Amino acid sequence: MDNSLETFVPLQFKRKKGKLLVDGRESAHDVRIIKAVARAVYWHDLLDSGRFQSVVEIARAEGLMPxxxxxxxxLARLAPDVVEQLMRGCQPRRxxxxxxxxxxxxxxxxxxxxxxxxxx
Structure with a gap:
Protein backbone atom coordinates (compact mmCIF):
# COMPACT_ATOMS: atom_id res chain seq x y z
CA MET A 1 0.00 0.00 0.00
CA ASP A 2 1.26 3.49 -0.86
CA ASN A 3 1.54 5.39 2.43
CA SER A 4 1.96 8.83 0.86
CA LEU A 5 -1.06 11.09 1.19
CA GLU A 6 -1.92 14.37 -0.39
CA THR A 7 -4.78 16.53 0.77
CA PHE A 8 -6.40 18.47 -2.06
CA VAL A 9 -8.47 21.61 -1.53
CA PRO A 10 -9.99 22.82 -4.82
CA LEU A 11 -9.44 26.52 -4.11
CA GLN A 12 -6.63 28.85 -5.05
CA PHE A 13 -5.31 31.08 -2.27
CA LYS A 14 -3.34 34.21 -3.14
CA ARG A 15 -2.34 37.38 -1.33
CA LYS A 16 -2.65 40.83 -2.83
CA LYS A 17 -1.49 43.83 -0.81
CA GLY A 18 -1.70 41.75 2.38
CA LYS A 19 -5.29 40.62 1.77
CA LEU A 20 -6.23 37.00 1.25
CA LEU A 21 -7.86 36.23 -2.08
CA VAL A 22 -9.74 32.99 -2.62
CA ASP A 23 -10.32 32.15 -6.28
CA GLY A 24 -9.39 35.76 -7.11
CA ARG A 25 -11.86 37.41 -4.69
CA GLU A 26 -11.18 39.08 -1.35
CA SER A 27 -12.12 36.63 1.33
CA ALA A 28 -13.74 36.54 4.72
CA HIS A 29 -13.09 32.80 4.71
CA ASP A 30 -11.42 31.05 7.58
CA VAL A 31 -8.90 29.17 5.47
CA ARG A 32 -7.87 26.95 8.39
CA ILE A 33 -11.43 25.66 8.80
CA ILE A 34 -11.85 25.12 5.06
CA LYS A 35 -8.60 23.15 4.83
CA ALA A 36 -9.53 21.11 7.90
CA VAL A 37 -12.96 20.23 6.47
CA ALA A 38 -11.36 19.25 3.16
CA ARG A 39 -8.86 17.00 4.94
CA ALA A 40 -11.61 15.44 7.05
CA VAL A 41 -13.74 14.63 4.01
CA TYR A 42 -10.71 13.20 2.21
CA TRP A 43 -9.69 11.06 5.19
CA HIS A 44 -13.27 9.87 5.64
CA ASP A 45 -13.25 8.79 1.99
CA LEU A 46 -9.96 6.93 2.54
CA LEU A 47 -11.54 5.01 5.41
CA ASP A 48 -14.77 4.31 3.50
CA SER A 49 -12.88 3.08 0.44
CA GLY A 50 -10.72 0.76 2.55
CA ARG A 51 -7.46 2.39 1.46
CA PHE A 52 -6.77 2.93 5.16
CA GLN A 53 -8.16 0.76 7.90
CA SER A 54 -7.94 3.14 10.86
CA VAL A 55 -7.34 6.62 12.17
CA VAL A 56 -3.96 5.39 13.41
CA GLU A 57 -2.89 4.49 9.86
CA ILE A 58 -3.92 7.90 8.55
CA ALA A 59 -2.14 9.63 11.43
CA ARG A 60 1.05 7.69 10.75
CA ALA A 61 0.90 8.54 7.03
CA GLU A 62 0.22 12.24 7.73
CA GLY A 63 2.73 12.54 10.57
CA LEU A 64 0.03 13.52 13.06
CA MET A 65 -1.23 12.21 16.37
CA PRO A 66 -4.25 9.87 16.10
CA LEU A 75 -15.69 17.80 10.59
CA ALA A 76 -16.68 15.32 7.88
CA ARG A 77 -20.06 15.06 9.66
CA LEU A 78 -20.93 18.73 9.13
CA ALA A 79 -24.25 19.42 7.47
CA PRO A 80 -23.92 20.25 3.76
CA ASP A 81 -25.35 23.74 4.24
CA VAL A 82 -22.85 24.42 7.04
CA VAL A 83 -20.01 23.38 4.72
CA GLU A 84 -21.48 25.63 2.03
CA GLN A 85 -21.50 28.57 4.47
CA LEU A 86 -17.85 27.91 5.27
CA MET A 87 -16.95 27.79 1.58
CA ARG A 88 -18.78 31.08 0.92
CA GLY A 89 -17.13 32.75 3.92
CA CYS A 90 -20.49 33.24 5.66
CA GLN A 91 -19.68 31.30 8.82
CA PRO A 92 -20.05 33.01 12.20
CA ARG A 93 -16.91 35.09 12.80
CA ARG A 94 -16.46 33.76 16.34
Missing part, protein backbone atom coordinates in the same frame (compact mmCIF):
# COMPACT_ATOMS: atom_id res chain seq x y z
CA UNK A 67 -6.21 12.16 18.43
CA UNK A 68 -5.68 15.08 16.04
CA UNK A 69 -6.88 13.03 13.07
CA UNK A 70 -9.88 11.80 15.08
CA UNK A 71 -10.86 15.32 16.09
CA UNK A 72 -10.52 16.59 12.54
CA UNK A 73 -12.52 13.66 11.15
CA UNK A 74 -15.55 14.91 13.08
CA UNK A 95 -16.43 30.14 15.14
CA UNK A 96 -12.86 28.83 15.15
CA UNK A 97 -11.10 25.64 14.16
CA UNK A 98 -9.92 25.35 17.75
CA UNK A 99 -13.52 25.28 18.99
CA UNK A 100 -14.52 22.75 16.32
CA UNK A 101 -11.66 20.44 17.33
CA UNK A 102 -12.21 20.70 21.07
CA UNK A 103 -15.98 20.30 21.14
CA UNK A 104 -18.21 17.48 20.01
CA UNK A 105 -20.18 18.17 16.87
CA UNK A 106 -23.72 16.79 17.04
CA UNK A 107 -24.50 14.08 14.51
CA UNK A 108 -27.95 15.46 13.67
CA UNK A 109 -27.79 18.42 11.30
CA UNK A 110 -30.61 20.25 13.11
CA UNK A 111 -28.62 20.00 16.35
CA UNK A 112 -25.53 21.30 14.53
CA UNK A 113 -27.46 24.39 13.48
CA UNK A 114 -28.59 25.00 17.05
CA UNK A 115 -25.02 24.58 18.31
CA UNK A 116 -23.64 27.01 15.74
CA UNK A 117 -26.33 29.60 16.55
CA UNK A 118 -24.41 30.45 19.73
CA UNK A 119 -21.70 32.06 17.58
CA UNK A 120 -23.97 34.60 15.86
Missing amino acids: TTVGRLLR LTLRWLMRNDIPALWQDQHQTLEQFK
Whole structure:
Protein backbone atom coordinates (compact mmCIF):
# COMPACT_ATOMS: atom_id res chain seq x y z
CA MET A 1 0.00 0.00 0.00
CA ASP A 2 1.26 3.49 -0.86
CA ASN A 3 1.54 5.39 2.43
CA SER A 4 1.96 8.83 0.86
CA LEU A 5 -1.06 11.09 1.19
CA GLU A 6 -1.92 14.37 -0.39
CA THR A 7 -4.78 16.53 0.77
CA PHE A 8 -6.40 18.47 -2.06
CA VAL A 9 -8.47 21.61 -1.53
CA PRO A 10 -9.99 22.82 -4.82
CA LEU A 11 -9.44 26.52 -4.11
CA GLN A 12 -6.63 28.85 -5.05
CA PHE A 13 -5.31 31.08 -2.27
CA LYS A 14 -3.34 34.21 -3.14
CA ARG A 15 -2.34 37.38 -1.33
CA LYS A 16 -2.65 40.83 -2.83
CA LYS A 17 -1.49 43.83 -0.81
CA GLY A 18 -1.70 41.75 2.38
CA LYS A 19 -5.29 40.62 1.77
CA LEU A 20 -6.23 37.00 1.25
CA LEU A 21 -7.86 36.23 -2.08
CA VAL A 22 -9.74 32.99 -2.62
CA ASP A 23 -10.32 32.15 -6.28
CA GLY A 24 -9.39 35.76 -7.11
CA ARG A 25 -11.86 37.41 -4.69
CA GLU A 26 -11.18 39.08 -1.35
CA SER A 27 -12.12 36.63 1.33
CA ALA A 28 -13.74 36.54 4.72
CA HIS A 29 -13.09 32.80 4.71
CA ASP A 30 -11.42 31.05 7.58
CA VAL A 31 -8.90 29.17 5.47
CA ARG A 32 -7.87 26.95 8.39
CA ILE A 33 -11.43 25.66 8.80
CA ILE A 34 -11.85 25.12 5.06
CA LYS A 35 -8.60 23.15 4.83
CA ALA A 36 -9.53 21.11 7.90
CA VAL A 37 -12.96 20.23 6.47
CA ALA A 38 -11.36 19.25 3.16
CA ARG A 39 -8.86 17.00 4.94
CA ALA A 40 -11.61 15.44 7.05
CA VAL A 41 -13.74 14.63 4.01
CA TYR A 42 -10.71 13.20 2.21
CA TRP A 43 -9.69 11.06 5.19
CA HIS A 44 -13.27 9.87 5.64
CA ASP A 45 -13.25 8.79 1.99
CA LEU A 46 -9.96 6.93 2.54
CA LEU A 47 -11.54 5.01 5.41
CA ASP A 48 -14.77 4.31 3.50
CA SER A 49 -12.88 3.08 0.44
CA GLY A 50 -10.72 0.76 2.55
CA ARG A 51 -7.46 2.39 1.46
CA PHE A 52 -6.77 2.93 5.16
CA GLN A 53 -8.16 0.76 7.90
CA SER A 54 -7.94 3.14 10.86
CA VAL A 55 -7.34 6.62 12.17
CA VAL A 56 -3.96 5.39 13.41
CA GLU A 57 -2.89 4.49 9.86
CA ILE A 58 -3.92 7.90 8.55
CA ALA A 59 -2.14 9.63 11.43
CA ARG A 60 1.05 7.69 10.75
CA ALA A 61 0.90 8.54 7.03
CA GLU A 62 0.22 12.24 7.73
CA GLY A 63 2.73 12.54 10.57
CA LEU A 64 0.03 13.52 13.06
CA MET A 65 -1.23 12.21 16.37
CA PRO A 66 -4.25 9.87 16.10
CA THR A 67 -6.21 12.16 18.43
CA THR A 68 -5.68 15.08 16.04
CA VAL A 69 -6.88 13.03 13.07
CA GLY A 70 -9.88 11.80 15.08
CA ARG A 71 -10.86 15.32 16.09
CA LEU A 72 -10.52 16.59 12.54
CA LEU A 73 -12.52 13.66 11.15
CA ARG A 74 -15.55 14.91 13.08
CA LEU A 75 -15.69 17.80 10.59
CA ALA A 76 -16.68 15.32 7.88
CA ARG A 77 -20.06 15.06 9.66
CA LEU A 78 -20.93 18.73 9.13
CA ALA A 79 -24.25 19.42 7.47
CA PRO A 80 -23.92 20.25 3.76
CA ASP A 81 -25.35 23.74 4.24
CA VAL A 82 -22.85 24.42 7.04
CA VAL A 83 -20.01 23.38 4.72
CA GLU A 84 -21.48 25.63 2.03
CA GLN A 85 -21.50 28.57 4.47
CA LEU A 86 -17.85 27.91 5.27
CA MET A 87 -16.95 27.79 1.58
CA ARG A 88 -18.78 31.08 0.92
CA GLY A 89 -17.13 32.75 3.92
CA CYS A 90 -20.49 33.24 5.66
CA GLN A 91 -19.68 31.30 8.82
CA PRO A 92 -20.05 33.01 12.20
CA ARG A 93 -16.91 35.09 12.80
CA ARG A 94 -16.46 33.76 16.34
CA LEU A 95 -16.43 30.14 15.14
CA THR A 96 -12.86 28.83 15.15
CA LEU A 97 -11.10 25.64 14.16
CA ARG A 98 -9.92 25.35 17.75
CA TRP A 99 -13.52 25.28 18.99
CA LEU A 100 -14.52 22.75 16.32
CA MET A 101 -11.66 20.44 17.33
CA ARG A 102 -12.21 20.70 21.07
CA ASN A 103 -15.98 20.30 21.14
CA ASP A 104 -18.21 17.48 20.01
CA ILE A 105 -20.18 18.17 16.87
CA PRO A 106 -23.72 16.79 17.04
CA ALA A 107 -24.50 14.08 14.51
CA LEU A 108 -27.95 15.46 13.67
CA TRP A 109 -27.79 18.42 11.30
CA GLN A 110 -30.61 20.25 13.11
CA ASP A 111 -28.62 20.00 16.35
CA GLN A 112 -25.53 21.30 14.53
CA HIS A 113 -27.46 24.39 13.48
CA GLN A 114 -28.59 25.00 17.05
CA THR A 115 -25.02 24.58 18.31
CA LEU A 116 -23.64 27.01 15.74
CA GLU A 117 -26.33 29.60 16.55
CA GLN A 118 -24.41 30.45 19.73
CA PHE A 119 -21.70 32.06 17.58
CA LYS A 120 -23.97 34.60 15.86
